[in-house]
Amino acid sequence: MPTLSIVPLTGIPEVRAGDELVGLLLDAAAAADLTLVDGDVLVVSSKIVSKSLGLWADSTVKGAAVVSQTVRVVAERMTGDKVTQIVRSTAGPIMAAAGVDASNTGGRDAVLLLPADPDAEAEHLRVALLAATGLRRLGVVVSDTAGRPWRFGQTDFALGAAGIEVVDDLRGGVDADGRPLSVTARAVGDELAAAADLVKGKADAIPAAVVRGTEWALADRGPGARALIRAGREDWFDYGRAEAVRAALGIEPGEGIAEQIGIPTVGTEDVASRLGRAVAVALVGAPDVGIDVGGSVVTVSSPSSYQLGVAVARLEVALWGEGLTAEVPDDVAGLDLRLEIRDR
CATH class of the missing domain: 3.30.70 (Alpha-Beta Plaits)
Incomplete structure (x- = not known):
């Protein structure tokens, strides 16, 4: 039976604009007595990616920040005395407030924006990690948190990805009983992000984890997490x-x-x-x-x-x-x- 292990990378300091994330990630792995091997997948919170890129906005004009990161409003509701919008973000996914976030900002009175091209940031990390370690096959998932239609609560998902096949498309195959599979396509990128979140948490200042045991999901580069986004005629939930x-x-x-x-x-x-x-x-x-x-x-x-x-x-x-x-x-x-x- 396949075995999966997930190791949190603790001790990563507060990330500042211009910090080199690869060095911070490798230092944290060394501190955990963990040596990266071919086949590993690093799941990295988008928050530290945004911090390293300096993607800050004034918290007093959060509404303007949300507008700047919005492609289209999907739904909006009054929540108390303010309007909360669900939008298609410039980063790609449909999210509340375009992913503009005021949590875990290191005490800074500002909000963080998502990277404009999360897949490119994941690929940048992957290439730099391969160069620093001498390895040949690593996957990187840039994760973020969102709610889902029909389900209560939030979970982590793949905002960006590189070096993995984010979808395991089983259509055309058969199930364990030999019946044809016509719709099953596993969202592997999202599953990796959610699995890593079980050790990262939201309040423990652990922004990254290493997932080991999913070598089968790796690819030379992969299609990126945008391949997981449904749009156009495939989007049955174009509006609230x-x-x-x-x-x-x-x-x-x-x-x-x-x-x-x-x-x-x-x-x-x-x-x-x-x-x-x-x-x-x-x-x-x-x-x-x-x-x-x-x-x-x-x-x-x-x-x-x-x-x-x-x-x-x-x-x-x-x-x-x-x-x-x-x-x-x-x-x-x-x-x-x-x-x-x-x-x-």
């Missing part, structure tokens, strides 16, 4: 639940109009708040329509039957995105329509 509805009605997350209309809040909200946002969204595409809200009753008025139909359709969709529904009468007479609103 509420954002998908709002975007279909012309309200893109992250834009000023989304903030004007109101951003959904994490947790339970009353019907009035959700109804107010739905009405505001509906009116964006129906400027000549009047919508009057009286408790749980909404009256829609329009100068034409066509515009009335458009407005009611938009309102029904917007209500659905807020977890509400409208009881629409079968017969409509005139250009006014009265709707009963209730929880979906």
Whole structure:
């Protein structure tokens, strides 16, 4: 049976801009009486990579830092008195606040940004480690932490990678019972990052670990961790639940109009708040329509039957995105329509 060992590299000092990480990593390995061998994989926290590159931003303008690291907003929610955004980051993955982080900053009142090209940083470390050790085959994973859809809590994943096959694609093979495998592709890069995190932790100041026993995962260089990112038609979660509805009605997350209309809040909200946002969204595409809200009753008025139909359709969709529904009468007479609103 294959055996896996994971050794934390302790004693690495606070990393400063310009520090040479390879020397710090090898010193820590020597202090742990560990000699790197061909086939080893070093998992290194992105935090010390960012520190060595001097990727700092002023903590008082974290919002601007997040914007600078954002390709596209996927979802946004009010959390307390601030807006938290899930975005596609310039570093590649979809993450909360683009990975901009104020934790483990060595007491510095600033936030850290992710490397713009994590795969290139992983390759730089790999090449330098090979040169310093004389070895021929090493893997490097630059790890970071993120949450996942459908699952509570955070785990480490491969932000950057070099020298490993980040995906073990088993499609076209068979399982232990001889049945064909048609969808199974193991995210080896993420598994290595998560395994190393079991000894690195988040509060123990251990930013690196050596994983031994996964020689089968090594490659000459490998495709990099960006190969793990789903985008385009493969991305089934291009928007958050509420954002998908709002975007279909012309309200893109992250834009000023989304903030004007109101951003959904994490947790339970009353019907009035959700109804107010739905009405505001509906009116964006129906400027000549009047919508009057009286408790749980909404009256829609329009100068034409066509515009009335458009407005009611938009309102029904917007209500659905807020977890509400409208009881629409079968017969409509005139250009006014009265709707009963209730929880979906």
